[in-house]
Amino acid sequence: MKRFLFFAISALAIFAAASAWLALYPGVPRDLGGAVDLDRTARRVSIPVGDDTIDGWVFGGTRREVVLLFHGYGRDHTRAWRYAAFLLRAGYGVVTVDFRSSRVHDRKPTTLGHYESIDAEATLEWVERDPALRRDRIGVLGESLGGSVALWLAARHPEIAAVVADCPFATGARAIEDATERWAHVPRWPAAALARAGGRVLTGYDPGALDAIAAAESLRSRPLLFIHALRDDRFAPEQARDLWRAAGAKDEIWLLPEGHNQAWRLHGAEYERRVLAFFGRYLGEGTLANLGEGARSGAAVSAHAVASLARGAAHRVAGAAHRGSRKP
Numbered sequence: 001m002k003r004f005l006f007f008a009i010s011a012l013a014i015f016a017a018a019s020a021w022l023a024l025y026p027g028v029p030r031d032l033g034g035a036v037d038l039d040r041t042a043r044r045v046s047i048p049v050g051d052d053t054i055d056g057w058v059f060g061g062t063r064r065e066v067v068l069l070f071h072g073y074g075r076d077h078t079r080a081w082r083y084a085a086f087l088l089r090a091g092y093g094v095v096t097v098d099f100r101s102s103r104v105h106d107r108k109p110t111t112l113g114h115y116e117s118i119d120a121e122a123t124l125e126w127v128e129r130d131p132a133l134r135r136d137r138i139g140v141l142g143e144s145l146g147g148s149v150a151l152w153l154a155a156r157h158p159e160i161a162a163v164v165a166d167c168p169f170a171t172g173a174r175a176i177e178d179a180t181e182r183w184a185h186v187p188r189w190p191a192a193a194l195a196r197a198g199g200r201v202l203t204g205y206d207p208g209a210l211d212a213i214a215a216a217e218s219l220r221s222r223p224l225l226f227i228h229a230l231r232d233d234r235f236a237p238e239q240a241r242d243l244w245r246a247a248g249a250k251d252e253i254w255l256l257p258e259g260h261n262q263a264w265r266l267h268g269a270e271y272e273r274r275v276l277a278f279f280g281r282y283l284g285e286g287t288l289a290n291l292g293e294g295a296r297s298g299a300a301v302s303a304h305a306v307a308s309l310a311r312g313a314a315h316r317v318a319g320a321a322h323r324g325s326r327k328p
Contacts, residue, residue, distance in 0.1 A: 024109035026074035035082035049122040061093030064136040065283040069096040072144025076102040086272040109203045112172040113210030120153045137161040137283045143261045148212040155215035162282035166227040170239040173208030178235045216246035223282045226253040234260040
């Protein structure tokens with residue numbers, strides 16, 4: 001019996017250690033999703049972060065506005081090319097980076113916000129100093145972890161004029177809780193608490209600390225576009241609803257039936273129309289006028305749709321997302 005307990009405990013410890021390692025250092029595929037790889041045509045830069053650096057990829061654009069693109073957990077800058085392509089066609093400058101938690105050499109652990117927010121702030125500071133970028137206004141588009149970091153960054157920097165957050169999480173703690181249940185398919189208790197404690201012990205930073213809700217509350221005077229999926233296999237759509245409310249229930253929110261960060265892949269034309277209409281309205285004049293009536297009208301899901309989500313009527317919200325939307 002003692003031998004059995006010894007082997008059982010040892011196996012559990014090995015499993016826990018392996019799971020923690022995979023969570024902190026997930027695989028990072030080149031996830032183009034059908035987009036053209038822009039690596040060779042971008043200007044490659046090195047951005048200082050304290051005594052370290054991060055790699056950046058830059059396009060100057062023909063407009064005076066620039067959009068920062070931040071990838072999510074377990075992805076790198078190549079994920080941004082799906083968004084960069086249509087932003088570049090519209091004339092925007094584009095800057096994207098590899099968070100240090102996604103680079104190949106001297107990789108940092110994924111901290112769900114600590115290292116990633118420092119990297120995002122360093123990127124913004126570099127953009128503001130770079131003489132080659134023509135910029136009057138700065139926007140940010142981030143997906144998943146990158147979306148939550150984008151909200152955090154905008155809350156600290158009023159020079160960011162507009163933010164698109166695609167499937168962000170409300171807090172790091174809720175991200176861990178939802179992911180253990182929806183993605184890892186294990187009970188959130190005690191798995192989420194153990195994962196959070198393990199991350200704190202192994203990295204020195206609390207992976208549940210990033211609070212995008214508090215950031216959204218400070219962004220009530222700035223425009224935000226929330227995108228989320230009703231069948232998201234990472235974060236519950238209630239997280240997007242809570243962010244929308246925290247920001248004053250004034251903003252645009254687009255709810256789709258499909259999974260995590262799949263809106264561009266499955267609804268590319270509509271995604272591009274909505275994002276370009278949003279940035280055209282809030283980053284500068286000219287883009288919106290060239291998009292046509294479809295883009296101008298396809299801006300938001302109604303407040304009724306969000307209320308329906310709160311009541312659990314997902315099928316009605318999904319139907320509304322396909323039929324078009326109104327201002328909330």
